[in-house]
Amino acid sequence: MYLNCHTYYSLRFGTFSEVELLELAKSNHIETVVLTDINNTSACLNFIRKSKAYDIKPVIGIDFRNGVSQQFVGIAKNNHGFQELNAFLSEHSHNKKSIPDNAPNFNDVFIIYPFEKVLQNEKKQFRDHEFIGVSIEELRKLPFSIYTSYTNKLVIQQQVTIRNKKDFNAHRLLRAIDNNTLLSKLQKSEECKLTDIMLSLEAIKTAFSEFPHIITNTEQILNTCSIDFSFGKDRISQNQKVYLDSPEADYELLETLCQDNLHKRYSHPTEKVKARLQTELNTIKNMSFVSYFLINHDIISYSKRMGYVHVGRGSGANSIVAYIIGITDVDPIELDLYFERFINPFRASPPDFDIDFSWKDREDITRYIFDRFKNVALLATYNTFKYRGVVRELGKVFGLPKEEIDKLSDGMYDIENLDAMSNLVLKYGQLIKGFPNHLSVHACGVLILDRPIHFYSATDLPPKGFPTIQFDMIIAEDVGIFKFDILGQRGLAKIKEAIEIVKYNRPELPPIDITQVETFKKDPKINALLKRGKAIGAYYVESPAMRGLMQKLQTQDYLGLVAASSIIRPGVSSSGMKKEFIIRQRYPERRREANPILLKIMPETYGIMVYQEDVLKVAHEFAGLNLGEADVLRRGMSGKFRSRTEFAQVEQKFIKNCHEKGYPEALTLEVWHQIKSFAGYAFAKGHSASYAVESYQSLYLKCYFPLEFMVAVLNNGGGFYSTEHYIHEAKMCGGTIHPPCINTSQFENIIKGKAIYLGFGYLKSLESLTIKRFLTERNFNGPYKSLDDFIDRVSISVEQITILIRIDAFRFTHQSKTALLWESIFKLNANKQVISQARLFKTNHRKFNLPSLTTTFVEEAYDQIELLGFPLCGYFDLMDEACQKSIKASELNRHINQSVLLYGALVNTRFHKASNGKLIRFCTFIDKDGHYFDSVHFPKVVDKYPIHGLGVYACHGKVTEEFGFCSLDIQWTKKMSLKPDPRS
Template sequence: MYLNCHTYYSLRYGTFSEIELLELAKKNNVPTLALTDINNTSACLNFIRKAKDFNIKPIVGIDFRNGPKQVYVGIAKNNEGFKELNGFLSHHSEKKIELPELAPIFDNCYVIYSFERALQLEKENFAENEFIGIPIEELRKLRFSKLKNLKNKLVVLQTVTIRSKKDFNAHRLLRAIDKNILLSKLEKSEECKLTDSMFSTLEIHEAFEDFPNIIENTNTILNSCHIEFNYGEDRKSQNLKLYTDSVEKDYKLLESLCKDNLYKRYADPNEKVLARLKTELDTIKSLDFVSFFLINYDIVSYAKSKGYFHVGRGSGANSIVAYIIGITDVDPIELDLYFERFINPFRASPPDFDIDFSWKDRDDVTDYIFRRFPHTALLATYSTFKYRAVVRELGKVFGLPKEEIDKLSTGNYSVPQLDDISQLVLRYGKLIEGFPNHLSVHSAGILILDKPIHYYSATDLPPKGFPTVQFDMIIAEDVGVFKFDILGQRGLAKIKEALEIIKENRPEVPAIDINNVEAFKKDKNINDLLKSGGAIGAYYVESPAMRGLMQQLQTQDYIGLVAASSIIRPGVSGSGMKEEFIKRHRYPENRRNGHPILMQIMPETYGVMVYQEDVLKVANQFADLSLGEADILRRGMSGKFRSRQEFIAVEEKFISNCRKKGFSDVLIFEVWNQIKSFAGYAFAKGHSASYAVESYQSLFLKCYYPLEFMTAVLNNGGGFYSVEHYLHEAQKQGATICPPCINRSDHPNRLMGKSIYLGFGYLKNLETYTVQRILSERQLNGHYNSLDDFIDRVTISIEQVTILIRINAFRFTNRSKSELLWQAIFKLNADGTKSQQSKLFKIQHREFKLPKMESNWVEDAYDEMELLGFPLCNYFRLVNGAIENGILASQMKDFIGREVLIYGSLVTTRFNKTSQGKLMRLSTFIDVKGDYFDAVHFTDVVDKYPINGLGVYACYGKITDRFDFYSMNVIWSTKSSILPDPRNT
């Protein structure tokens, strides 16, 4: 009897999930119901999937509304009808146009106008598929309406939006949040009715007993609707099935690509290579994943044709087929990559290919995919209400003062001292927390389907400009829709730009083959950067944690870097396996601690689980689970799908099988807990290896072309560290850092010889149009000869030219900044106005004689801090007072276990949580010589001695040693004051 039910995917309107809707229906003995969210189909696929668990027949549709006003409800008769509704909604939402007052002619849908709407429209003629919906409360009006004569057109339309008064209150709060108004200002037209709730089937029949025809018409609709998607074990891939025009041609193409490219990857392929290739091809063919490989190959081929760099990673990087045809650059034979992690006969989903492109190239690749394949869309993700954010929103809705809202959102309160309104805010904040707030775009997922996208979902058109479905990755996989991951990252852009800068700055250098990674892996100088922590700027290996880990491991080869890339992940680290791996790696005698069976399964990692495929190996070889069961275990722990009964069954079988094999419970649960703690947070080995390949390319450039590489790093948004720190690193490599210059700088940074000229883009208040005028004029008519020449040629205000003078962009004139400022004021209108017209004749400027004005480097530093955000001089130079009695970072090894003082300039700092959930702080500094040291503020001192921004800190603490990596446990720290600005004293 229910043809109009909402969930909380009726965004900022509904009050419960699709599962709770099904629970409500079961409780009220409702055998069939329609989910019709407002202008949204996010919940439909999961509603259909879960309905059979409740023995309920699912029907889906859309409640079409213009703002709060319902125009009609569309109900899909079947899958084709769902597609029609989705297409209709998408057309209007993508073009941002209102829905028409009258529904179009649908072939496979029912249209229901509310009783109220039918009266307003004075609609008397209804199409065969059109009906009038009557809620219980409108029955009294129906008795006196001429519409009662349309007996064949009347159906029950009892809307379900809430379950209780509490839900109604939450609904009103959501509406006020949506409208950004006080709750007291919310109009009744924006709300649902208090009667918009579910009644039992018996209550519905009793309410409509005088109108049996309405019940009969409603049942006719309910019985005639049927929608189905295959789920679980029955699901079939909905991805594009054919790349060419037949299965046979697809396979022949994949086979020929492997044959044509085999010798490019393996000059003399041995039996192991050929056997692995045949096994993979046979498996890919038997599981119908051929088109999946060909589509990825097509995408990568397009990128290569445009000169774009890419990295293929994910579990697909374990594949020799992917390696041979160029999707990935990781040799699975060299690394002994586990075939069954990439694919196995029990796996229903295709392998993951995460394909990274430069952040500058990704949009073009995405655009190509949409042009190349017909049924394509971006995947969605749900942005949900976070507790602190919803408390702030509710505080505003209730009209609380800002101070009170701040107190509630930060948790800085005592509940007994709160008034009733504040307690309501907290109570409803807990209720609304986790509700979807708005749809967003998945960071990487693209769907390439066999059928039109609207067969599955309505689409929106977010700012990216590509149609985006309304469901997320988990729902997609449930129904057999598997995403292609197309990502953008800055590491590849750094490599590409570094090569371009080398070509420009050092034309004598022969062309560099950046893909010659095999040579890079064997280069001692490059490997020394890893174990010494000298990888600043290199993608993925530059963070303090990674730098410290590689020093602890003394990583000095490719295999070691692959392991480090996965060990650094939170699961491996948090489970204690990181510590155990380091011990067994550094001190071989500790390898005796490994269980013989685990040592046999994972000899390369000394019996320690490091990679995702280790879960498969251990489950299969240690606990005798089938590969299918092992894959359920891995996927269940990775969080890629919700907790399922099948996962619990596998867990029980794991424990049972181990007991049958005679393993002790201590060993069984030690291994199980290791799997449980890290499976979702470790990398597949091929994935780690892909990162490692890119890291070696970056490290090659950092090692041999450090200035060009650091310039490229700066021009592509840096990485883990601040701009200031990358400039420090460039200086360490021999660069001279120059402030922006009118004649030499560009918008990005520019390397000339060994000088890096900072780009105009760093000047926070310099307008974009000003930069464009400066660069365009310079390109057309050459360098500027003087301030006068600049003023004649560039339309600029006194405020804008002041910024350029204060940053010393006119230093080529050899005049002081003070003198230039006065000259600019005299020569430009004081009110900043200036004609936009170019001057027909060059004007003669008067020369003003000014007294000599003193200035010094401290003034320059303050100007730089204000305009750039950081000084170009060393922070140590700015310290106001002597730096005495401290040791250097290089001396820490001589003071293990002792308390010492070190002065450090802050590089980066972050909070972390202890195992007890308390806050601690991890900071990285450089000492007066430019060497790094790490310091930890544990929970007992973290609040007492805060870190307040960049600058030099006196750090006093105890030196610790972790596998020859030295750091400080801080006892106290204090920030040093800096020299005052002479202009203010």
């Protein structure tokens, strides 16, 4: 009986979920429900999936509106009708067109025009599939209209948007938020009606009892409609099934690619390699994943043709086929990668290929995919109302003052002292929290499907211009749609740009082949960087935690780095296995304490679970679960399951099997605890290996071309550390850092020999249009000869030229900054009138006799701090206090368990919440020689001796040592004062 029901995916309008709609229908004895969200199809597939559990027949459609004005409701007769509706909505959404008054002539769609709209437009003609919807409230008007005689065209349109008064209040608040208005000023036309609720089947039939033909017409529509999608175990893959023109041709191509490239990867392929290859090919063919591999290969091939750098990771990195045809650069034979993590007979979904490209190249790759393949869309994600955010919005809606809103949002209030209005804000904040607010684009998911995208969903067109479906990854996987992960990261951009910079700065060298990873792995100089923690700028291995871990592990090879990449993850650490792994790595005799069964399963990691596939191995080989059950365990722990029921059953079987195998209960629970504590966070081994490959490429460049590499790091937004610290690292590598120069610098940083010129892009207050203007002029007409020449050629305001002078960009004139500032003020419009274009004729500039004016290095530093955000000289040079007797970072290992004093410039600080809820601070400093030391600030000193911003700190503490890595357990700190700016 209900042809027009909304969920909260009628964004900022509806008040409950699609599952709650089914619960509502069930409680009212309704057997068929039509979900018609406003200009949205996000809930449709999950509504269909969940309806079986409630024994309700699902029907889906769309409520087409312009704002809140309902034009008509479209109800899909079948899957094709749903596709028609999606295509129609998408066309209007993409082109920002209003919904017309009259629906097009759909083939498999019922159209319901609301009674009030029909009256207003005096519509007389209706097609066979078009009807007039009448609510209970509108029945009193019907007998007095001409439409009372349209007996075969009238149907029930009792809109369902709310369940009760509380929902209605929430609805009004959502409408006020959407309209950015006070609740008291919200127009009635923006609201639904208090009567837009679901009545019982008996009650609605009673309401329409005098109009039995309306009930009959409504039932006929409901009976005619049928929608079907397969879900869960019954689903089949909806991805593009064929790459060429047949499965046979696809397999032949995949086989040919493997044979053609086998000797490029393995010069002398062993029987083990050949057997693994054939096993994979057979499995890929039998599981119908051939096209999935070929599509990924196609994307990678385009990337290589364009000269882009990529990293292939995910479970697909465990595949020898992926390695041979170039999707990944991880050798599964060398690493003994677990085949069943990549594919097993119980797996319905294809393996994961997370393919990283440079953040600068990713959009072009995405564009290529849309051009190359037919049915393509981006995956969506839901941005939901967060509690603090919705409290802020509700505070504005209720008209509360900003101070009160801040107090409520930050939780800084005493609940007993709040007034009624503030209590309402908190009450409805809790209710609305978690509602979808708007749709966004998934970070990396691209869909390439067999059927048209609109078979499954309407699409939006976000600013980047790629159609995006209206449901998320969980829904997609439920229905058999598996995403291609196309990611952008800055690490690859650094590698690519560093190669280009080397080519420019050192043209005498042969071209760099960054694919020679096997050579890099064996290079003792590169491995020494890992062992000594000298990997600043290198992707993934530069953080303080990784730097410390690699020194503790004495990491000096590829396999060690692969292990470290997973050990650093929070799960391994929290289970206590990180420390145990380090002990077994450093002290071989400790390995004898490992459980012999686990040691046999995981000899490479000394019987310790380090990688995600270790869960599979242990569950299968230790606990006797089949591979399907083991995969349930792995996926359940990684949070990819919607339901925990199946996971709980596998957990029970794990413990039961271990008991039957006679394992001691303590051993069973210990292994289970290890699995449970880290499986959701650990990397797949192939994933870690992929990161390690990229790290070695970065380390090669850092080792042999450190300055060019650091410029590339700076030009791509850095990484874990601040710009200032990467500049420090460039200095440590022998570079000379120059502030921006008007005749040399570009927008980004450049290098000439060992001289690095900072880019104009760092000058925070310098307008990009100004930069573009003077760089373009310089490129076309040559360097500037003087300040006068610059003023003649470039239209610029006094304020903007002042920034350039203060950063010393005109130092080629050999005039002091103070003199240049006075000249610029005299020669430009002192009354701040900006000249919009360069002068046609050179003016005769007056010469002014100014006294000799100089700038001190302290003034220079403060100008740099203001304009760049940091001084180029370093904070030690600016100290205004004498240092007491102290040690250097390199001397820490001579003072283990002793209290010492070090002076350090702050590099990085971060907090960690201890198990008791108190905060621990971790800091990284550099001493006067530029060498690192790390400190731990336990709760007793965190508040007493705070770390306030960048600068030099006196750090007094006890030297602690763990596996040869020293750090400072802080007892007190003091921030050292800096020389004041003499001009202030």
